Amino acid sequence: MAACRTVERVIPLLTGIDRDHRLRSGLTGYLAAVSAAVDVGEESCTVDLDAPASAYIALDLRLPRHPGRDTALLWDERHGWAFAMETHSGEDLLVLGYLGGELVPAPAHVRGFVAAVRAGASGHPDPPDLRGSRFDLVERLGAHRRVIVNWRGRP
Template identity: 75%
Template sequence: MIPLLTGIDRDHGLRRGLTGYLAAVSSAVGVGVESCTVDLDAPASAYVALDVRLLRHPDRDMALLWDERHGWAFAMETHSGEDLLVLAYLGGELVPAPPRVGRFVAGIRSAGAPDTAPVPPDLRDDRSELSARLLRYRRDVWSAGVPFLRRAG
């Protein structure tokens, strides 16, 4: 017996949904898809380079990070090339509407920086539920070349 839904099929569905979601989020935060990368290894994650500087850190680049455990985080690049420093988590839900992510970024930008230490929320869900949530954002990643797909390895 051969299962109808294989791991490849599930990854393809996750990829289509997540890349479509990132396209919508990148638009909501004022950048293009060329600013995004996706990693489908467990946990799935994404990176969105922002065109934002904070008053408290005018010489540092900012980014949004997303993963299937903690959802969205606002982060600051380091000068040393180490991991990014998470400044704030959006929380609430794993796949919030793109305008909510845009308001999250705008709020941090207008405040100059978050005032409290970030505490990562535990928002994880199983992959099939995550894929179902992302399904409404799906797009055909094999057409017109989506520049932000990558596979860690």
């Protein structure tokens, strides 16, 4: 008598919408922590969840060597954090250096990067390739996840 073999099919419970929600809640929580670490409010942050996911934090500081230009932190899921400066012509931001190392470093590490650039260090001149899978990114951001409530006040 032949043994009957059962074939199990695994159906993933996370849909694209669920992954986007986890990415948004993790990334917004992470940005809130980084913005607090660099002494700016969350109103200074923007997020774009398109691939590659990216973020912008407007800083309340100017560099001594460029006193008339605004500065910002940029983050994306390929290169991690970069320190940038506004141009006078309104074109794209001018990246002065990359933090490198980790895609989702501790907020205190990002604060140290900002302080180093302000003191005259430039960071890494070339964009590092830190990209991994979207799943890994969502997992890394999981520690910073915040509950996002819907318009009815429910999580």
